[in-house]
Amino acid sequence: xxxxxxxxxxxxxxxxxxxxxxxxxxxxxxxxxxxxxxxxxxxxxxxxxxxxxxxxxxxxxxxxxxxxxxxxxxxxxxxxxxxxxxxxxxxxxxxxxxxxxxxxxxxxxxxxxxxxxxxxxxxxxxxxxxxxxxxxxxxxxxxxxxxxxxxxxxxxxxxxxxxxxxxxxxxxxxxxxxxxxxxxxxxxxxxxxxxxxxxxxxxxxxxxxxxxxxxxxxxxxxxxxxxxxxxxxxxxxxxxxxxxxxxxxxxxxxxxxxxxxxxxxxxxxxxxxxxxxxxxxxxxxxxxxxxxxxxxxx
Amino acid sequence: xxxxxxxxxxxxxxxxxxxxxxxxxxxxxxxxxxxxxxxxxxxxxxxxxxxxxxxxxxxxxxxxxxxxxxxxxxxxxxxxxxxxxxxxxxxxxxxxxxxxxxxxxxxxxxxxxxxxxxxxxxxxxxxxxxxxxxxxxxxxxxxxxxxxxxxxxxxxxxxxxxxxxxxxxxxxxxxxxxxxxxxxxxxxxxxxxxxxxxxxxxxxxxxxxxxxxxxxxxxxxxxxxxxxxxxxxxxxxxxxxxxxxxxxxxxxxxxxxxxxxxx
Numbered sequence: 001x002x003x004x005x006x007x008x009x010x011x012x013x014x015x016x017x018x019x020x021x022x023x024x025x026x027x028x029x030x031x032x033x034x035x036x037x038x039x040x041x042x043x044x045x046x047x048x049x050x051x052x053x054x055x056x057x058x059x060x061x062x063x064x065x066x067x068x069x070x071x072x073x074x075x076x077x078x079x080x081x082x083x084x085x086x087x088x089x090x091x092x093x094x095x096x097x098x099x100x101x102x103x104x105x106x107x108x109x110x111x112x113x114x115x116x117x118x119x120x121x122x123x124x125x126x127x128x129x130x131x132x133x134x135x136x137x138x139x140x141x142x143x144x145x146x147x148x149x150x151x152x153x154x155x156x157x158x159x160x161x162x163x164x165x166x167x168x169x170x171x172x173x174x175x176x177x178x179x180x181x182x183x184x185x186x187x188x189x190x191x192x193x194x195x196x197x198x199x200x201x202x203x204x205x206x207x208x209x210x211x212x213x214x215x216x217x218x219x220x221x222x223x224x225x226x227x228x229x230x231x232x233x234x235x236x237x238x239x240x241x242x243x244x245x246x247x248x249x250x251x252x253x254x255x256x257x258x259x260x261x262x263x264x265x266x267x268x269x270x271x272x273x274x275x276x277x278x279x280x281x282x283x284x285x286x287x288x289x290x291x292x293x294x295x296x297x298x
Numbered sequence: 299x300x301x302x303x304x305x306x307x308x309x310x311x312x313x314x315x316x317x318x319x320x321x322x323x324x325x326x327x328x329x330x331x332x333x334x335x336x337x338x339x340x341x342x343x344x345x346x347x348x349x350x351x352x353x354x355x356x357x358x359x360x361x362x363x364x365x366x367x368x369x370x371x372x373x374x375x376x377x378x379x380x381x382x383x384x385x386x387x388x389x390x391x392x393x394x395x396x397x398x399x400x401x402x403x404x405x406x407x408x409x410x411x412x413x414x415x416x417x418x419x420x421x422x423x424x425x426x427x428x429x430x431x432x433x434x435x436x437x438x439x440x441x442x443x444x445x446x447x448x449x450x451x452x453x454x455x456x457x458x459x460x461x462x463x464x465x466x467x468x469x470x471x472x473x474x475x476x477x478x479x480x481x482x483x484x485x486x487x488x489x490x491x492x493x494x495x496x497x498x499x500x501x502x503x504x505x506x507x508x509x510x511x512x513x514x515x516x517x518x519x520x521x522x523x524x525x526x527x528x529x530x531x532x533x534x535x536x537x538x539x540x541x542x543x544x545x546x547x548x549x550x551x552x553x554x555x556x557x558x559x560x561x
Contacts (some may be wrong), residue, residue: 002415009412207396210356211410211457212386214379 006217014224017197025229028193032186032233033240036280039175039182040241040268043276046171048265053164062128062138064145065153075124078150082128085144087137090129096122123152183283186233190226190287197222198292219292223285230284234277242267300370301464301496302332302355307364309350309521324350326521327364330528332498332514334464337491339507340500342518348500351518352467355498356390357381369464386414389458389495393470395450399443403429403453404436410460428456432486448479455486465496472503484509 018025064082066075075093083091094102100119128145130138142156157164198205208218245267253264268276307328312321325347332338340348353359354366357373365372373384389410397406407425416424426436432452442450451471458466468487472480480503488510491497499506507515517525 001417005417006412006415008418009415203396204398207398207409208413209382210385210390210396211413212382212384212461213413214382217382217413 010220014221033236036237194291226284226288231281234280303367346518389463393473
């Protein structure tokens with residue numbers, strides 16, 4: 001119970017401390033929001049690029065469509081043969097039923113377009129996965145597969161897959177780089193703000209230490225402050241991002257209708273939004289702990 | 299029963315290792331024992347080491363050599379994480395009060411109880427009781443900066459006593475007060491002692507020596523303990539003239555008394 005009471009006092013003092021310098025808090029939250037907005041934009045672009053790539057199937061270098069009514073044992077034997085090839089990572093069998101499910105999912109808002117269609121009109125296909133390094137050899141593999149008697153048609157994304165994967169990889173690197181930069185920027189902002197707060201409230205810190213405050217009790221309010229700054233900044237960034245996305249999404253959808261034919265852009269999921277806010281809060285806690293560490297020496 | 303025990307304590311400030319030439323000695327080989335419930339006056343000229351001694355008891359500083367025992371525990375062997383718990387048992391009052399200027403007296407006193415993790419209702423009750431004990435109105439909404447010096451010192455004493463410490467340290471508690479307020483504060487400290495709390499006052503204010511009935515007087519000069527009245531037999535009622543007493547030591551401080559050895 002004592003711990004709970006202590007946490008309550010620490011939180012109260014943290015909130016009171018923030019109220020003492022509202023302008024500083026506002027500036028810190030706004031600056032963190034701008035940084036997190038940058039990170040959110042990069043995440044959104046990367047996530048949607050990946051999503052579009054998935055929908056267009058660019059992650060599947062080679063797709064082999066089988067002739068009708070191939071017996072299951074021959075399909076299994078074919079799969080085994082292809083999977084044994086050195087440049088192949090994995091072979092997935094896409095039954096007509098699974099293909100129909102994917103089609104319905106791909107149509108998104110309007111699945112009635114395929115209502116009543118028998119899945120058997122769709123052919124069984126094999127999706128041949130290759131490691132990114134082997135994607136360039138997809139054309140050669142496609143030619144080998146086309147020679148198989150049970151294969152009717154082969155589609156090789158080949159070089160395009162390699163390019164798309166390279167682009168996704170670049171976007172991922174940018175996202176990671178942005179996360180690192182934003183993380184550092186947010187840490188610096190919180191650190192500076194908390195240092196100012198520590199300086200302004202150094203008398204209080206001294207008194208708390210003299211009356212027997214433990215280090216966590218003494219620095220707790222500043223950690224609360226950092227946490228709130230980080231979480232509010234990130235929350236504000238997510239909110240701005242949402243409204244910005246809402247405004248821009250129809251324009252992009254019109255301009256790149258073909259690219260989005262298989263499905264529109266999507267915003268971050270609630271879990272991803274929570275992760276961004278959590279990331280901001282964690283940065284706030286880290287920054288404030290670093291700022292206050294020197295002052296909790298006994 | 300001893301509550302405070304210094305044994306061969308040496309302490310210096312400055313850069314470099316203990317004992318090196320770059321350091322200035324603040325206390326040299328200080329040893330004394332104080333019994334529970336005592337009223338101790340720690341005296342000596344400015345720079346004699348009085349405040350350093352109090353800081354050592356609060357574990358704000360570490361001695362270069364020697365041991366300091368509070369309630370039979372060697373406090374400088376305590377882990378860093380245990381120091382706050384020591385301080386909850388040693389209340390401290392300062393010349394500059396060390397209050398939160400924008401907080402009310404009740405909020406200032408409550409701070410010392412909040413660190414104990416007590417429930418809000420108990421914090422409020424005990425803070426009000428502590429303020430009432432020092433004859434202050436717990437309901438006043440004035441911030442501490444609006445209080446008189448005497449009232450501020452009372453708040454500081456209430457804060458120091460709120461957690462029921464075994465020892466109350468007071469560093470020049472009358473230093474910023476006029477004689478009338480000083481007497482009030484000294485009466486209050488004597489009442490604290492009467493409740494069983496050991497009181498240690500560091501002072502060079504002659505008024506303190508005139509006004510209080512000390513059970514032990516420690517005199518420091520240039521960092522050395524030059525007189526300890528507890529080290530001699532208790533003064534009998536018919537003590538001959540020349541026996542060290544509170545007043546004679548106060549005289550010594552002003553250069554008129556018989557213990558000229560303090561210099």
